[in-house]
Amino acid sequence: MGITIENNKIKLMNEYILREFDISSGPVSTAYKIRPHGLSRGDAWIPVFSFEPWLPFEAAVTVNGIDYEAGPHKQTKDWDREGAFDVTRVEQGKGVYGDVLKLYCRGRNDQVPGLELMIEYEIADRLPLLSKSVRVSNISGEAIVVDNVCVDIARLFEGKLELAVFSDYYWDIRRDDPYYFSFTRFEFPEKIGMELKPGESFETFKCYEAVTSGDRDEASIILHRIYKELAPWIAKPLIKHIVNSCTAYEELLEVADRASEDGIEAVELFVGQLFTNTGDYIPRPDLFPNGWEDMKRMVDYYHAKNIAVLPYCSTTIAWPDSEVFIQHADWQYLGPEGIRYNPWGLGNMCYQSPWGEYIEGKLLHLLDDIGFDGLGLDGPYHRLPCLADDHKHPNSHCVEYMNWLWEKSFFGEITKRNKIITVPQEMQSMFLGAHQRPGGYREEDQNAMGGMPLVVTTRAYTFDSRYKDPACATWTSCNLEEYHGHSIEPSETNPATYDHAFGGVFGYGHCGALYGKHLYYGDVTRAIFRKWVAFFKKYRRTLAGEMVHLARPNGFEPDAVMHVSPNAEIPAVLVVFNPVDEEKQIALELPLKYAGFTGGSLVNIERVGSIQLDSRGHGIVRLNLQPFEILTLAVESDRPTASA
Incomplete structure (x- = not known):
């Protein structure tokens, strides 16, 4: 098991995955097999490909619209392409999850751009998992613009194969190969246009290939157990209360008092509660007359009650009335025909403008100096285009990739501090450091209905979404106050709706989010609330x-x-x-x-x-x-x- 190397033959193997390479004439997988259920199947392996002698290539880089493949120098069958790279060095080591193989590849001739590809594989010791990434380095004497990088290629048999491929990139990396019919490429979904000066390099996303099951529940269980190994921070959620209707400093402290009494473990002070606006991050003078000193005193009070406290904030939103927006309108995304974007719906500020450095400093100040336990982020990067020619992105194509890199770096800074990130971002954000994301409920429903219809509808969509990601990595919605015009309609005289709303949160394994200043309204709802909190803690x-x-x-x-x-x-x-x-x-x-x-x-x-x-x-x-x-x-x- 692990990695064995004998001359130009290499084998990666664990209980679930077998992949063999020949690197004598370009890197090539001569066998790729999977074994769902591992040793329970005996020695029966399922081929990822069978009629071909090898996979078309191990990786590919696109420059000026031309694919240069790290694959066999000479293809067979109907393929007449030739591999563009030689393997010049092989390294073997140990990674976080298992053995690591690195193949360093350089162009075979002068027709190949002066790039080095370092293809890295990690075969997990215990998990049914193989991960792969590519580092692209410019070893020439002139700048090179890389259009795209394909990290791997496989035949997925229209979903019949018990192999799940996912990544830490926010968007779908799968694309049908237009040349190698019936094969799927795993690459950036759009042209990335990354300009590399001599000596510069960049790394792709991590591509994860996991052996799962044809049974939908079993497949989700296998994947969720893998996710918790890749992102262990998601497995320890805190019971969370969200508040934004306090009108006095003393009320903020009372929220901490009640949270401590009621078994709440974290409080998020929601939009508008702490700051004059989203963008400038100036403490509200009516609540914090001494500014940051008062806010830090409030945070310390929560900590004295053993309550984690998070501020609502955003990496991409600056309200139009904020000073940073007024003074630096050019820091916004610039869309086609000069369009700007609604800060309440999408987020409007581009990380590749000076905004990126500005907002990182503002938010790390909240963690490092004021002592907040994490960030309740809103409005993350939603793939907006930017045509501004005075931002750091050298062209419009690389905005998406560079902004993903920015969030990867920023989330990494927060994770290193052992702080919490909650964010309405794609599922893959958990692999970058996010603790929780929305768990399947729809704000459109909250805009249209309340009471038991809203409670059951929310539970149904949450049920569906738990195939995708685990409850501990998500939150669902329980609006005790009106949000988008409706709530669960909590009532002492109609406790069934209240019970089902809280059951849809804690009974589904979620830790929140409970929105509203008051969590119960009398003896009946208090008993129900405490029942569900006790349930969650007992079976955590x-x-x-x-x-x-x-x-x-x-x-x-x-x-x-x-x-x-x-x-x-x-x-x-x-x-x-x-x-x-x-x-x-x-x-x-x-x-x-x-x-x-x-x-x-x-x-x-x-x-x-x-x-x-x-x-x-x-x-x-x-x-x-x-x-x-x-x-x-x-x-x-x-x-x-x-x-x-």
């Missing part, structure tokens, strides 16, 4: 595991999910919702193998009793639910009690 390790989808919410029948975490004290928790005012029954098949139970095991389900699993590790449970009831049932091994 299980909820930070993976979610199995059992029955999708539709608003008129019971719906259900199951959380699994084989290493937790409670390896599984079942959560079942009855969304209507009448008794309901439901039978559920529980794939408890994902919780670590083996076929034939006896398990004990809270309030149900002992059941025996079939040979696959699955069991059937039948439940009766009272009107609007939510059942939370722990699942444990049914161990015999030792005799006295």
Whole structure:
């Protein structure tokens, strides 16, 4: 296992992945096979390609519209292209997750641009994962503009192959190869136009190739466990309250007092609560008459209560009434025909203008000098174009890549400080350092409905989104006050809606976000609130595991999910919702193998009793639910009690 090198033959192998290379005449994969379920399948391997003698190439760089491939010098079959690079050096080492192979490639002749490609592979020791990236260096004496870099190529068989390819780049890296029919390239989705002066280099995104499963739930479980290895910071979410309606300094301190009493672990002081505007980041004088001194005193007060506190802020938004916007309108993105962008919808400031340095300094000041525990970011980079010729991007093509690099660097600075990042950015942001992102709810729904219809609709979309990323890496929405015109309509006289709203947060493994100055409104809602906080804290390790989808919410029948975490004290928790005012029954098949139970095991389900699993590790449970009831049932091994 790991990496073996014998002359010009190289093998990368773990329990799930086998990839072999011949580097004698250009780098080429002569075999690429996967083994879903690892050794459970015995010695049966599935080929990623079979009829061809090798993959078309290992990497490719595009310059002036021409692809230069690091591949075999001479192709066979219907392909008449020739590889443009020789392997000049091979290095082997150890990475974070497993063995690392580096292939250094230079052009075979003078027709190839003066670039060196360093192709890096890491084969994980324990995970069903191979990662790959390319560093491009200019070794010539003149500037070279790189249009694109293809990091790898594979045949995915229209999704039939149990191989998931993802990256830490925000946007889809997959593109059908126009020449090598039925192969998929993994490259930047748009031309990047990166200009390299002599001696300069840049690195691509990380391309991750993971062996998964043809079963949708099993595939998501495998991937989510990989994500938590790649981004361990996502696995420790804090119960979070969001407030922006305090009108006095004392009220801000009272929020900390109540949070401490109620079991809240983090508070985000939302838009407009702390600063005169988004952009200048000047403390509101009505709340903080002594400016930063008062704000730091407030942060210290939260810390004395063991509450993490985050400010609402943005890396890309400057309000039109902010001084930085007024003085530096040229720091904005400049779109086609001179268009500027709405700061409330998209973010309007370009990192490659002096804004990038300005906002990094402002936000790191909040962390380093004022002591905030993280940043509640809004308006991240949403792929806006910029045609400004006085920003750092040398052309309009490289804006997207350079802005991704800026966020990668900035998020890295925050992660090094062990601070929290929450951000409405693409899922891949977790690999750069983001702790949480939106978990599938839609603000469009909040604009159109409230009460139980909003609660069930939100739960349904959250259910769907948990195939994509784990609950611990996301938040869902529970608006106790109006947001976009509606709320969950909390009420002491209609506790069912309140119960289902909080169940859709904590029962789905989310830690928030709970929006509104007050979290409950009397004895009834307070009891429900405390029930769900206690539930989340009791089963925190299980909820930070993976979610199995059992029955999708539709608003008129019971719906259900199951959380699994084989290493937790409670390896599984079942959560079942009855969304209507009448008794309901439901039978559920529980794939408890994902919780670590083996076929034939006896398990004990809270309030149900002992059941025996079939040979696959699955069991059937039948439940009766009272009107609007939510059942939370722990699942444990049914161990015999030792005799006295």
